[in-house]
Amino acid sequence: MDVSLTTWVLTVAVLCALIAVDFFIGRKPHEVSMREAGIWTVVWIVLAGFFCVFLYVAGGAEPAGEFAAGYITEKSLSVDNLFVFVLIMAKFAVPTIYQQRVLMIGVLIALVMRAVFIALGAALISAFSWVFFIFGAFLIWTAWKLVREARAEDQGHEEEAYEENRLLKMVERRFPSTPDYRGTKLFVVENGKRLITPMLIVMLAIGSTDLLFALDSIPAIYGLTDDPYIVFTANAFALMGLRQLYFLIGGLLKRLVHLSYGLSIILGFIGVKLVLHAFHEAGVHVPEISTPMSLAVICGVLIVTTITSLRASRKQAREAEVSRD
Template identity: 80%
Template sequence: MDVSFAVWAATVIGLCALIAVDFFVGRKPHEVSLREAGIWTIVWIVLAVIFGIGLFVFGGGQPAGEFFAGYITEKSLSVDNLFVFVLIMAKFAVPSIYQQRVLMIGVLIALVLRAGFIAAGAAIVSTFSWVFFIFGAFLIWTAWKLIQEARVENEEEAYEENRMLKMIERRFPSTDQYHGTKLFIRENGKRLMTPMLIVMLAIGTTDVLFALDSIPAIFGLTQDPFIVFTANAFALMGLRQLYFLIGGLLKKLVHLSYGLSIILGFIGVKLVLHALHEAGVHVPEISIPVSLGVICAVLVVTTVTSLYASKKQDRKQREEQTAPVGTPDARDDRGPLSKDDD
């Protein structure tokens, strides 16, 4: 898809305008209600759909299909990010009224950093076709790693700061108390960094680690930098509201990692087939409609099975809590107590 500089500029300006509206609407620190989160989640989804329809009208079915496949993939991978965001918020004890501001700035940092990843990825892909072998192998390995991690339950999992964040905390003096939404304060003549800035950096830089698998994944669906960037932008922009909307539902998506591993593995195979095709080997390639169908089907099945498994687990826990105690079977196999036993 040929995209002129004017279209690129208009798209970036339009996204910046939407971000500005979102920022000024929620600029006052407050606890985000389910109603507010729901409305804004729908708004961002509708905007993404409108953008995809625009691509269909002006570019045809191919770029539109690539955008929707990329958007859905990035959105589903972003939901997995929310688990880590919850851990970060807990570690830094972020007050609920400031969480929406933290997520807003953190997501903006992530979007800027991802834009750099996308630009570098587009340059490499356009120059070296063999890189698809590396991307494909990496996604298949990531899929296997996700399955292994999903099979190991770790209820006491904790967030670990990345090296860059640790270096910042060591070199820049900071305070352990929040001071509203201020990033820096002056105390006893010293300029101190607040936890607000640290947690924003934690959200933004941690997301870059997730980009290591999401960027190759979307390049497996499309090599168009414009579509890669816009799909990422729309997926990330609604992430803040989604955090508050499904925060309580995250624990119920127990099979999400399995679903994501299937999607990443599928795209990895697609990339390897594409690389073989580019190398002159006659192999079948997976079309975008098939990719879109597989991704949607996996997400639907994963969600349904997750909710069913969570419901079954909740019922089992309720039954254990209400089970009678002190019955003869619960004592031992020696039979009834005798006087000697007393």
């Protein structure tokens, strides 16, 4: 899709305005109700739908289909990322009224990081077609890693799903901090001494986790489209509303017991698609997977995964009730 500089500027301006609106909504610390979370989740999904229609009118079915496939994939990966966010919030005992501020900053960090990775990915792809082999292999390895992590969680090792990285350990070890939260402040001065607050440590945890998530998500969407404009907008719309989605499906996350397996299938599928595309770019005649087929596989896997997850959760609940009786 041929996108002019004016379109890029207008798109970024509109996205910045939407981010400002989202920030304005959550500027005052408060507990997010299910009604508020539900309304804004629908709003962000509808806006993504309108943008998909815009792409269809402006560029036809192909860019619209690529955006839809990319948006659904990135949104699904974002839902899986919420599992880790829940663990981070619990580990650092973030008060409910401050969780939306942490998530908002986390989303902003994720947008910046993904914009950088998208630019790097576009530069690499334009210069070296063999980079598709690396992206494909990385996604297949990530898919296998997701299966291993899901199996570990099934065996009751959920607490191992999040472990502080070296950056956080260094910050906690070298910089004195307050024992409790001081509102949304990152630094305070007490007795003439400058201290960091747990809020800063939590935001570092979210930000460093966002970096790891970007390493998975950017190759995944480049497996569906090599158009930087669609890659960027699909990521942006997928991240918008993530804060509200966190509060909306917080309880449902524990019931999506098969989500990691479904995402592993999707990432493995996209990895194979990238490898086939790399062979095609190298002049080897191999079948390529079309965008409609990719969209059908992604949606099909997510639907099946959701159904089997809810059935498994209900079965576990019934077994738990029987054991209590």
